[in-house]
Amino acid sequence: MDVCQSQKDNRTTPCRMTTPWTIEGYRGLPVLVVEDNPINLKMIRSQLKQLGIDMIHTAVNGNEAVQLARQNQYGLILMDCQMPVMDGYSATALIRANEGQETHTPIVAVTAHALPGDREKCLEAGMDDYISKPVRLQRLFEALQCWLPAQQKIGTAADAAQETPESASISQKGSAVPEALSAPEPALDAPPVDFGVIQGLLGVTLEELPLFSHLFVLFFTESGEKMEKIRFALAVKDIGQVCALAHALKSASGNVGALGLSRLYREMELLARSGVMDGLASLYEQAEKEYERVKAALARFCDSD
Missing domain, CATH: 3.40.50.2300 (Response regulator)
Structure with a gap:
């Protein structure tokens, strides 16, 4: 990566x-x-x-x-x-x-x-x-x-x-x-990454944030592997595994300010927890697209430093 x-x-x-x-x-x-x-x-x-x-x-x-x-x-x-x-x-x-x-x-x-x-x-x-x-x-x-x-x-x-x-x-x-x-949902037209969220989590300024870019590298390493596992779990209809992986990805996405991506994983988790397979594949496809937007936004941020 x-x-x-x-x-x-x-x-x-x-x-x-x-x-x-x-x-x-x-x-x-x-x-x-x-x-x-x-x-x-x-x-x-x-x-x-x-x-x-x-x-x-x-x-x-x-x-x-x-x-x-x-x-x-x-x-x-x-x-x-x-x-x-x-x-x-x-x-x-x-x-x-x-x-x-x-x-x-x-x-x-x-x-x-x-x-x-x-x-x-x-x-x-x-x-x-x-x-x-x-x-x-x-x-x-x-x-x-x-x-x-x-x-x-x-x-x-x-x-x-x-x-x-x-x-x-x-x-x-x-x-x-x-x-x-009580946290508001991200707007439909919100950017893929809210860097203000990451600043608030770490207590740093925007200028200091690149010092923590190792967190972005770790996020993509871990999330890429977990998304592949979700794809396989969906194929074999392992809803418990989908639920566990979506739960982990929801939290990790929030930690890098990817609120829209985190929301999609949360919806997947809740749907899987209810035992419903219908709709999970569609949510996963949306998450894949949003993941690419997050990846591009974080790359632009690192390149601009």
Whole structure:
């Protein structure tokens, strides 16, 4: 894949930008990120580093998360909900069972669902909070401010003390509307990539954004493979596989500001989840065309730098 290839060699390691929300001097326990999607994992690691968190452990499924939580103490666990091997709900329940009454590690769900009933499901599993994908940098900062051990946070940003409704736990703010439910649909004539979305996710200026072009390269590598798998799954009528792949692509597309493409994958996921094959092939064809528009837009952006 040659998209952003000119930036790939000398920009594979993002440098930390100055953001209004940076947590300076954190020297507490590490943060565990549990996420099976490589582009989502890369994005949230970049965001955590932007916020001043350097001690980051990762797991790609719930089983790995449970094992790591047994071996280490964490200041916070960011837990994906839908993963292979073991999902985030089951992993959280096992972590809570292993902790007993003496310890309570804050666990924040990171979910691409944000559907009615998700809050209750997170609470039942033992989670403390949840944030929706794609995760905005400010929202992640609020979660860190709310849940990282207070005595280990040093020199936080001035506006950190102003708690917003989103930064309270889901047990306290059950009526809060998940951000994914209130987000507007992209206009029909919207550009294929909204670079303002990526800036908001990373907390960077447009001039700084090319430093993160490695995320675009990873997106096309991963999404190209998954689209081929969807094509095969449609051919053999494996609706469960279509649902899982569309779910992953929906989230990854949102992380690069491809809102129209993300919407198409969401429609595919919902249709597949309902068990309906009719219409999936048509949505996939639309997604293929939109994917090419996204690819061209990101390539133009990289070439213009």
